[in-house]
Amino acid sequence: MNFADRLLEAIDKKRNPSVIGLDSxxxxxxxxxxxxxxxxxxxxxxxxxxxxxxFNRRIMDSIKDVVPxxxxxxxxxxxxxHQGMKAFEDTVTYAKQRGLIVIEDAKxxxxxxxxxAYSAGHLGRVDLFGDSVRSIDVDCITVxxxxxxxxxVPFLEDVKGNEKGVFILVKTSNPSSSELQDLTSGxxxxxxxxxxxxxxxxxxxxxxxxxxxVGAVVxxxxxxxxxxxxxxxxxxxxxxxxxxxxxGGARDVLPSFNPDGFGALIHSARGVIFAYEKTGxxxxxxxxxxxxALRMKDDITLxxxxxxxxxx
Amino acid sequence: MNFADRLLEAIDKKRNPSVIGLDSxxxxxxxxxxxxxxxxxxxxxxxxxxxxxxFNRRIMDSIKDVVPxxxxxxxxxxxxxHQGMKAFEDTVTYAKQRGLIVIEDAKxxxxxxxxxAYSAGHLGRVDLFGDSVRSIDVDCITVxxxxxxxxxVPFLEDVKGNEKGVFILVKTSNPSSSELQDLTSGxxxxxxxxxxxxxxxxxxxxxxxxxxxVGAVVxxxxxxxxxxxxxxxxxxxxxxxxxxxxxGGARDVLPSFNPDGFGALIHSARGVIFAYEKTGxxxxxxxxxxxxALRMKDDITLxxxxxxxxxx
Numbered sequence: 001m002n003f004a005d006r007l008l009e010a011i012d013k014k015r016n017p018s019v020i021g022l023d024s025x026x027x028x029x030x031x032x033x034x035x036x037x038x039x040x041x042x043x044x045x046x047x048x049x050x051x052x053x054x055f056n057r058r059i060m061d062s063i064k065d066v067v068p069x070x071x072x073x074x075x076x077x078x079x080x081x082h083q084g085m086k087a088f089e090d091t092v093t094y095a096k097q098r099g100l101i102v103i104e105d106a107k108x109x110x111x112x113x114x115x116x117a118y119s120a121g122h123l124g125r126v127d128l129f130g131d132s133v134r135s136i137d138v139d140c141i142t143v144x145x146x147x148x149x150x151x152x153v154p155f156l157e158d159v160k161g162n163e164k165g166v167f168i169l170v171k172t173s174n175p176s177s178s179e180l181q182d183l184t185s186g187x188x189x190x191x192x193x194x195x196x197x198x199x200x201x202x203x204x205x206x207x208x209x210x211x212x213x214v215g216a217v218v219x220x221x222x223x224x225x226x227x228x229x230x231x232x233x234x235x236x237x238x239x240x241x242x243x244x245x246x247x248g249g250a251r252d253v254l255p256s257f258n259p260d261g262f263g264a265l266i267h268s269a270r271g272v273i274f275a276y277e278k279t280g281x282x283x284x285x286x287x288x289x290x291x292x293a294l295r296m297k298d299d300i301t302l303x304x305x306x307x308x309x310x311x312x
Numbered sequence: 313m314n315f316a317d318r319l320l321e322a323i324d325k326k327r328n329p330s331v332i333g334l335d336s337x338x339x340x341x342x343x344x345x346x347x348x349x350x351x352x353x354x355x356x357x358x359x360x361x362x363x364x365x366x367f368n369r370r371i372m373d374s375i376k377d378v379v380p381x382x383x384x385x386x387x388x389x390x391x392x393x394h395q396g397m398k399a400f401e402d403t404v405t406y407a408k409q410r411g412l413i414v415i416e417d418a419k420x421x422x423x424x425x426x427x428x429a430y431s432a433g434h435l436g437r438v439d440l441f442g443d444s445v446r447s448i449d450v451d452c453i454t455v456x457x458x459x460x461x462x463x464x465v466p467f468l469e470d471v472k473g474n475e476k477g478v479f480i481l482v483k484t485s486n487p488s489s490s491e492l493q494d495l496t497s498g499x500x501x502x503x504x505x506x507x508x509x510x511x512x513x514x515x516x517x518x519x520x521x522x523x524x525x526v527g528a529v530v531x532x533x534x535x536x537x538x539x540x541x542x543x544x545x546x547x548x549x550x551x552x553x554x555x556x557x558x559x560g561g562a563r564d565v566l567p568s569f570n571p572d573g574f575g576a577l578i579h580s581a582r583g584v585i586f587a588y589e590k591t592g593x594x595x596x597x598x599x600x601x602x603x604x605a606l607r608m609k610d611d612i613t614l615x616x617x618x619x620x621x622x623x624x
Contacts, residue, residue, distance in 0.1 A: 025425065027439045034441060043441045075426045079433025081401050081448050085394035109419050109456055111486040113337065114387045121391025127339045129346060129355045136393050144421055146458045146481055148488030169458055174423040176460030183505065185495040190502070193495065 002207035003165035010068030021269025030282035140165035173219025173242035244271035250303035261310010314519035315477035322380030333581025342594035361399035452477035485531025485554035556583035573622010
């Protein structure tokens with residue numbers, strides 16, 4: 001099934017248009033968990049990787065019936081080299097076994113055969129002595145469009161051929177996103193021009209539910225811009241960072257949705273997976289994450305209901 | 313020593329302003345080498361990683377007295393997951409032991425604590441149960457500026473604190489780089505505006521030889537644009553792809569240099585490391601790579617001499 005259809009089905013089934021980020025920063029993991037892994041495996045990157053994986057497993061076990069998907073932030077794994085990468089891969093496997101859709105937040109970008117190598121590794125198939133086999137095999141990856149079509153098309157081929165998805169950076173949630181993305185060229189902003197490309201790139205990958213497997217990253221922190229972008233990319237699913245820790249509330253994310261109540265996937269990471277930091281009870285980190293995930297779900301779906309957006 | 317000073321010293325010592333790319337695409341490695349590793353380790357990603365590492369070692373042994381640096385293209389490693397990542401790390405270690413400066417071409421980008429995690433892993437130090445230790449530890453990494461300062465500043469902190477370098481994408485060598493990078497805002501192109509930022513970001517990191525550790529990626533395929541960019545970023549070292557396989561010749565790369573004969577590092581990958589594909593003698597891949605690297609060196613330094621740029 002087309003990625004967009006799968007994602008929408010999962011959103012509908014869980015009655016939840018939000019995604020939890022496994023931004024599993026090792027420095028922020030519960031101390032007791034860290035100590036346990038240090039004792040068992042020593043003070044090395046292998047122990048770090050295994051500890052991150054265990055943290056992720058417990059978080060996923062506690063939210064797997066709440067959210068349709070997890071977004072795994074590659075930076076927090078890759079920084080520990082191949083041991084971190086192993087933890088990333090094992091997290092992907094575990095998530096899929098629990099029926100969670102996996103969005104890899106890696107913001108990859110390159111051109112030609114190099115972009116093809118990235119896409120093959122993350123979404124498609126790689127060569128193994130003449131055989132063509134799956135490698136990291138996430139459902140979806142974020143990509144950066146600075147290099148233009150040459151950097152995007154190789155990913156689109158795997159989106160099409162392997163029923164995968166991409167979310168392309170358009171208007172990011174951070175303050176300095178304005179430096180490049182808000183520049184005006186002709187009578188349009190750069191983010192509008194990029195949105196045109198995303199709409200075009202995704203037009204041939206629209207599923208049965210009316211959405212494309214080529215989505216866009218559009219920050220919740222700029223509701224006015226989101227409105228404009230929703231019009232330019234009516235069939236793209238928006239991956240929306242900025243809710244929670246970055247300052248956006250449920251009202252701010254509403255413009256990301258289409259009138260049918262779909263088309264947006266609201267993201268929160270720290271506010272959920274590190275919810276324990278606020279209460280201080282680190283042994284309850286997983287149940288506190290579950291509570292935070294449920295609060296987020298209720299917060300967003302209530303705002304959608306009140307605004308009569310879709311059938312929530 | 314400041315990264316820019318180290319790089320210039322190495323360029324001067326080897327009398328060679330070029331860098332060889334270890335774009336070690338497994339499908340293009342010599343068949344006899346691949347068969348050997350398949351027999352020894354089986355048909356799995358571990359064998360692929362070990363085979364790529366061995367290929368890289370032999371290439372590096374044959375060019376280590378010719379070039380000042382190697383550029384390792386992450387995509388060809390990462391696509392094999394943690395086994396590929398292990399090959400990448402071992403390649404970095406081997407390169408440094410042979411006195412080669414290591415440029416990681418990974419085009420990373422993110423914001424805030426996520427960008428810090430990338431920077432910590434590749435350039436700085438990561439947390440290991442309370443200790444702060446080196447992880448991937450390359451000399452330099454390429455980064456993508458689509459997210460603005462928020463995505464760059466965390467890397468700059470490690471450039472400063474750890475004597476590392478970054479090359480920021482400004483004007484890339486591929487045909488579709490025009491789609492975003494050549495748009496006009498006000499009376500300036502996007503690549504000029506990004507060049508202003510690069511110049512500003514690098515201004516406080518200029519070494520004793522007059523160059524900044526904050527460099528720019530500027531493709532050789534657009535000599536007219538390179539001229540303009542050379543003026544906007546007089547103290548930035550340009551990492552210049554597009555020579556060789558991508559169609560640029562020695563004449564095309566000359567505008568990347570300052571009148572002092574420095575300020576550019578010309579890159580070639582496929583044309584050198586896979587030089588054996590043209591002759592067909594795959595058992596000689598390393599000596600053929602050496603010959604190709606020497607030809608490239610001679611080609612560029614002769615063009616510099618003839619144009620009386622610097623003291624070559």
